[in-house]
Amino acid sequence: MSKGRGWFVVRRLGVVLSSLVAASMLVFVFLNVLPGSPAEVILGTQSTPASVAALTIQLGLNKPIWRQYLDWMGGLVNGNFGVSYISGQSIGHEIHQALLVTGPLVLLAMLIGLVIGVPLGLTGALYKGRWLGSVVGGLSQIGIAIPSVVAGILLTVGLSIKLHLFPSSGFPGWQDPWGSLRALVLPAFALGVVEGAILARYIRAAVMEQLRSDYLRTARSKGLRRSQALRRHGLRVAAIPVVTVLGLEIASLIVGAIVVENIFALPGVGMMLLNAVNNRDLIVVQDIAMVVVTAVLLINTLVDLSYQWLDPRLRGRR
Amino acid sequence: MALLKLQSLSVAHGDLDLVSDVSFDVHAGERVGIIGESGSGKSLTALAIAGLLGEELRSRGSVHFDGEELIGASERHLSRLRGDRIAMIFQEPMTALTPTKRVGVQIGETLRIHRGVGRRASQIAAVELLGRVEFSDPQRYARMYPHELSGGQRQRVMIALAIAGDPDLILADEPTTALDVTVQRKILELLDRLVREENCALVLIAHDLAVVSTICDRVVTMYGGRVVETGSVADIIDHPRHPYTAALLATSSAIAVDVESRGTVLPSIPGSVPSAGHFPGGCPFRDRCSSATSACLEFPLMESGSHRVACWHPLDENSERGSR
Amino acid sequence: MLKSRKTVIVAVALALTTFGFVGSGLASASAPTTLVIGSQVAPPGLDPTSNASAAIDEVFDYNVYQHLYQLNPKGQLVPTLATSYTLSPNGLTYTFKLRSGVQFSNGDAFTAKNVVFSLNRAADPANGYPYQSLVSDVASVTAPSDTTAVVTLTHADSQFLYNLAAYSNGVILDPNAVSTIATQPVGTGPFTFVSMVPNYDIVLAGSPTFWGTPPAMRQIIWQYFANPTTMDSALQSGQIQVIDNLNSPSNVSAFKGNSAFQIIAGPTNGKIDLTVNNSKGPLKSLKVRQALYYALNRPAILKTVGAGYGTVISSDQVPGDPWYTPSVNSTYAYNPTKAKALLKAAGYPHGFTLTLSVPPYSYATEAAPLVQAMFAAVGVKVIIKPISWPLWISNVFLGSQNYQLTIIDQVEARDIPEYGDCSYYFNYAGCKAVNQMINAANQATSDAAMVTGYKAVVKKINADVANFWLYNPDQLTVAAKDVIGLPSGGLTESFNMQYLARSGTLSPSLIAQGFLN
Ligand code: SF4
Numbered sequence A: 001m002s003k004g005r006g007w008f009v010v011r012r013l014g015v016v017l018s019s020l021v022a023a024s025m026l027v028f029v030f031l032n033v034l035p036g037s038p039a040e041v042i043l044g045t046q047s048t049p050a051s052v053a054a055l056t057i058q059l060g061l062n063k064p065i066w067r068q069y070l071d072w073m074g075g076l077v078n079g080n081f082g083v084s085y086i087s088g089q090s091i092g093h094e095i096h097q098a099l100l101v102t103g104p105l106v107l108l109a110m111l112i113g114l115v116i117g118v119p120l121g122l123t124g125a126l127y128k129g130r131w132l133g134s135v136v137g138g139l140s141q142i143g144i145a146i147p148s149v150v151a152g153i154l155l156t157v158g159l160s161i162k163l164h165l166f167p168s169s170g171f172p173g174w175q176d177p178w179g180s181l182r183a184l185v186l187p188a189f190a191l192g193v194v195e196g197a198i199l200a201r202y203i204r205a206a207v208m209e210q211l212r213s214d215y216l217r218t219a220r221s222k223g224l225r226r227s228q229a230l231r232r233h234g235l236r237v238a239a240i241p242v243v244t245v246l247g248l249e250i251a252s253l254i255v256g257a258i259v260v261e262n263i264f265a266l267p268g269v270g271m272m273l274l275n276a277v278n279n280r281d282l283i284v285v286q287d288i289a290m291v292v293v294t295a296v297l298l299i300n301t302l303v304d305l306s307y308q309w310l311d312p313r314l315r316g317r318r
Numbered sequence B: 001m002a003l004l005k006l007q008s009l010s011v012a013h014g015d016l017d018l019v020s021d022v023s024f025d026v027h028a029g030e031r032v033g034i035i036g037e038s039g040s041g042k043s044l045t046a047l048a049i050a051g052l053l054g055e056e057l058r059s060r061g062s063v064h065f066d067g068e069e070l071i072g073a074s075e076r077h078l079s080r081l082r083g084d085r086i087a088m089i090f091q092e093p094m095t096a097l098t099p100t101k102r103v104g105v106q107i108g109e110t111l112r113i114h115r116g117v118g119r120r121a122s123q124i125a126a127v128e129l130l131g132r133v134e135f136s137d138p139q140r141y142a143r144m145y146p147h148e149l150s151g152g153q154r155q156r157v158m159i160a161l162a163i164a165g166d167p168d169l170i171l172a173d174e175p176t177t178a179l180d181v182t183v184q185r186k187i188l189e190l191l192d193r194l195v196r197e198e199n200c201a202l203v204l205i206a207h208d209l210a211v212v213s214t215i216c217d218r219v220v221t222m223y224g225g226r227v228v229e230t231g232s233v234a235d236i237i238d239h240p241r242h243p244y245t246a247a248l249l250a251t252s253s254a255i256a257v258d259v260e261s262r263g264t265v266l267p268s269i270p271g272s273v274p275s276a277g278h279f280p281g282g283c284p285f286r287d288r289c290s291s292a293t294s295a296c297l298e299f300p301l302m303e304s305g306s307h308r309v310a311c312w313h314p315l316d317e318n319s320e321r322g323s324r
Numbered sequence C: 001m002l003k004s005r006k007t008v009i010v011a012v013a014l015a016l017t018t019f020g021f022v023g024s025g026l027a028s029a030s031a032p033t034t035l036v037i038g039s040q041v042a043p044p045g046l047d048p049t050s051n052a053s054a055a056i057d058e059v060f061d062y063n064v065y066q067h068l069y070q071l072n073p074k075g076q077l078v079p080t081l082a083t084s085y086t087l088s089p090n091g092l093t094y095t096f097k098l099r100s101g102v103q104f105s106n107g108d109a110f111t112a113k114n115v116v117f118s119l120n121r122a123a124d125p126a127n128g129y130p131y132q133s134l135v136s137d138v139a140s141v142t143a144p145s146d147t148t149a150v151v152t153l154t155h156a157d158s159q160f161l162y163n164l165a166a167y168s169n170g171v172i173l174d175p176n177a178v179s180t181i182a183t184q185p186v187g188t189g190p191f192t193f194v195s196m197v198p199n200y201d202i203v204l205a206g207s208p209t210f211w212g213t214p215p216a217m218r219q220i221i222w223q224y225f226a227n228p229t230t231m232d233s234a235l236q237s238g239q240i241q242v243i244d245n246l247n248s249p250s251n252v253s254a255f256k257g258n259s260a261f262q263i264i265a266g267p268t269n270g271k272i273d274l275t276v277n278n279s280k281g282p283l284k285s286l287k288v289r290q291a292l293y294y295a296l297n298r299p300a301i302l303k304t305v306g307a308g309y310g311t312v313i314s315s316d317q318v319p320g321d322p323w324y325t326p327s328v329n330s331t332y333a334y335n336p337t338k339a340k341a342l343l344k345a346a347g348y349p350h351g352f353t354l355t356l357s358v359p360p361y362s363y364a365t366e367a368a369p370l371v372q373a374m375f376a377a378v379g380v381k382v383i384i385k386p387i388s389w390p391l392w393i394s395n396v397f398l399g400s401q402n403y404q405l406t407i408i409d410q411v412e413a414r415d416i417p418e419y420g421d422c423s424y425y426f427n428y429a430g431c432k433a434v435n436q437m438i439n440a441a442n443q444a445t446s447d448a449a450m451v452t453g454y455k456a457v458v459k460k461i462n463a464d465v466a467n468f469w470l471y472n473p474d475q476l477t478v479a480a481k482d483v484i485g486l487p488s489g490g491l492t493e494s495f496n497m498q499y500l501a502r503s504g505t506l507s508p509s510l511i512a513q514g515f516l517n
Helices: A002-033 A038-046 A049-059 A065-077 A091-126 A131-145 A148-162 A177-211 A214-221 A226-264 A269-278 A282-310 B042-050 B075-081 B103-114 B119-132 B138-142 B151-163 B181-198 B209-215 B233-238 B243-251 C002-026 C054-060 C112-123 C160-166 C175-180 C228-236 C249-254 C286-295 C298-305 C326-330 C336-345 C362-376 C389-397 C416-420 C431-443 C447-463 C508-513
Strands: B004-013 B016-026 B031-035 B057-065 B086-089 B169-173 B201-206 B218-223 B226-232 C034-039 C069-071 C077-079 C082-087 C093-098 C138-145 C148-153 C191-197 C201-206 C219-224 C261-267 C271-276 C310-312 C353-358 C381-386 C405-410 C468-480
Touching: A002 A065, A002 A282, A038 A049, A038 C389, A065 A282, A091 A131, A091 A177, A091 A226, A091 A269, A091 A282, A131 A177, A177 A226, A214 A226, A214 B086, A226 A269, A226 A282, A226 C228, A269 A282, B004 B042, B016 B042, B016 B057, B016 B226, B031 B042, B031 B209, B042 B057, B042 B086, B042 B169, B042 B201, B086 B151, B103 B119, B103 B138, B103 B151, B119 B138, B119 B151, B151 B169, B151 B181, B181 B201, B181 B209, B201 B209, B209 B218, B209 B233, B209 B243, B218 B233, B218 B243, B226 B233, B226 B243, B233 B243, C034 C228, C069 C160, C077 C082, C077 C160, C093 C112, C112 C138, C112 C148, C112 C175, C228 C249, C249 C468, C271 C362, C286 C336, C286 C362, C286 C468, C298 C310, C298 C362, C298 C468, C326 C447, C353 C362, C353 C389, C362 C381, C362 C405, C389 C405, C405 C468, C416 C431, C416 C447, C431 C447
Parallel strands: B031 B201, B031 B218, B086 B169, B169 B201, C034 C219, C353 C381, C353 C405
Antiparallel strands: B004 B016, B004 B057, B218 B226, C069 C077, C082 C093, C093 C148, C138 C148, C191 C201, C201 C219, C261 C468, C271 C405, C271 C468, C310 C468
16 A cells, blocks of 8 residues: 555656646746737836847847747756846745745635634534524625735724734844734735635535534444544544645635735735736746746645545545 | 333424334343334434434434433433443444544444543454454454445444443344345344343344344334334234234245245335325325225324234234235 | 634634734834835836836935936936036037045945946947937047046037936946846945845945945835835834825825825926827827817816826926926817817817727826816717736837827936937827927037027927827825935935935035925
């Protein structure tokens, strides 16, 4: 069985790698057919056909497109993200810095989502049909309906401008770990509240299904109370759909991070991406796209591996 | 005094009674079979005894177990009885075991709950129990997951799980229905042997009289959520008095001697069991009963005595089975 | 189960209280020698010589990099790295006397060689300076001594010194530091670059090698807010002390009447234009352009879009220009009746349809519907087409110039020569004539003659309605009450930070130059 699992991992990695190559081509082609060139944006209203042509050559954008692709991919394979057309800065360094903001932001948001979603979902399932269950159901409905923009603004006004509990925006950098964490709390809440509401619904559904399952009844027939039986016998299976949703939600959290970083003025990957798109800083956009695709693929792989850990029935298959 | 005494037990879903006015006793060490087609309320009766009805179902009446009233008892109190004094065996071995836990752990859990036994000791006990349910290599099987076992093996695990707590009463809800015919017999023999060894009372639910007749002392026939006949196995098999019992008997595989040699198809009871709430008023069986008369528009009261029946036109006490 | 749920709730509550209360205790007021300035558009890089982005110039020009001459907030020339200059009578040779004892922030000495290097670098098209064309008439730059630099032009250019001072092509560089100019700016200015977090902030520190009086602010942080509401709350909550310019002037209401803040509305070089493609369809007709210009209620547009901060203009001129002719601005006053009559006379009694390409800037998106309504009132239908900035550059400004109308703030100072550029996207039919007029004015040897020449251009393009000039917007700086030394307006690309302070008073000479006390 362990050999089978090893093979599974190897095959998964193969799938991940080929997906990455496919994604890189797609991203590259898509960005290169976008109208507007970096040279024009750099020169702005000082552009003339001659100056744009000269800068295009200087930036190496006159090379054939396949050559540009290979140069870029060659760099990536060697861990070199290249240099921004616009700022002339090393992109790898910039992405690294931005990930140090977005990574913790997304993780914190996910944590907040779990802290909100797990108790809400469990309560909703265990108290289904009673008033507490209805209240919880209503809360999660509201949570799902709130876009994170609105949640962000409400939190900013309430907790930072009115109460001065948290900074309304900005990020001091990790040399000030406490300040940085504080700066991430509101944005993470803005992201995580919606997350938690969605999770709560899935957890509630998954737990309710477990509560109806035959084996939970067996567990109770052995002398476990309902909640004990659920915890010892049901949660692990209930975790499977929840983990799936969690994996999918990571992607939506990364998208949400773009919005939230914008509102809270955080120097994260989302902001970097937005600005790079606006500036037609193609290599930066390509690099970020690849980082995000890699992250999502890895998370999906982890999710698949976790299925096997969670449910022995899935081991040694595939 | 009876170990288990049911008096006017009813199970309702909202305003609809799915089980009505069920009363019977089970004495210590006695083995009682409940028969009836699916939809007759026998499984709900068993679940009501154990307090394991679904959220949406409510029970009324009385379930006395060893002098205690179980209807209305707290979940905490019931959970102390379950597994320890009352154990259950379920119909679907495929789904009744937790897929994510090794069978040894699942068997040992009963002991850990009620006896305060540690992980290691419970494992040793689980292996021993697996041996008792005739696993040839219990050490190995204890480490397996349910999906790695066959249906019969899983049902043996269920039995091991049930006897683990050395209960006074086992409620077995169609324990063999989902299994192959050849496996069925083995499981029944095993159950029979273990119940005898443990000297434990058994309520065996089946839709097949043959299954009940092999190991039970007494039979309760249910139809439409009501008890329609009860008596000793000999009484019921030799002299069924309720037309429904007689019909069940006629369709029963093993009792309709040498079915295969006769080469005939099993006769079946005409009509089908209505869904809950669609049984006719009066005698619930009257739209399938060939003896029905206008009297049957009233529900027939249960007679008293050891062989009791609820029918306006019971079959002759002395008539041979199957013939009317 | 219950227990674990309780634990979770307690943990959350604990996290909230510790983050909240302990954290707020840590937040301390900024030291009086530190200032945080908020701005909306983050610079795309650090190098003003390779990117036209105004956000780079705003921070680095004058503050980190210096010119021979610079502009004060009133738009006047101030000797900086030069102490004086003489111009040969034929207007071709500038001889600059240079300041001595000046060091770059890396310790290198500033001499005339730096001037030679920097101006040659700017003039060479291969280096891709965004404003290269403004110094394309430099014939030679020499350094007869360490403190003398001589610039010879191919032809007289009355705007040469102004252009050298106003635009980043005039920055004086250290050749030893040019290879790392994208990441490690080195200049002679009052501030040095410390660090940048892309799209987030830029940190500058007072330069230890600065030749002048050290700036009072030892650290200035530029923080960038893509979301203007967030920036406003940052100022209100004291996280930042200055907003360089409110891009949506209507946001000023958040600070008006609050004694904790000062609002500074000062002139800029910007011309918010409803730009006309003079070569497209009905817009080719002068009568049509006149009609449409009459149809625009420009004071109303200024009031709505600019919150009233600015000056209605009717030609390519702003109050800071030497040739500013206020009387021109009273032409084409709002007159829909006249507009309709002119349209009829032009052969369009039933109007026509125009497409308005709107780039993603708040003034453009806010003005577009007003324009649409005003034109509709005279029977001309306007289709609003939002367009991204890169696409605007590619399709409207360059290439096919495939547009009829667009709205843009032409921010460059004294850019009226653009009307003499026949390839420019106005496609103005009078370009050749204007070009000749401008060349003549530039070669004038007296200032008076130059001004007269430009005034003629101002009037000609107004008469030809080469464009629909809407208004000259003010720069709206909002700052905490205690900040002094802020520039009084936006007549320079640079946001000059040299005299910023949070206590004391400014010298009268600085106040005279347009720094605010
Ligand atoms: S009561 Fe009537 S209908 Fe019911 S079983 Fe007896 S005979 Fe049949």
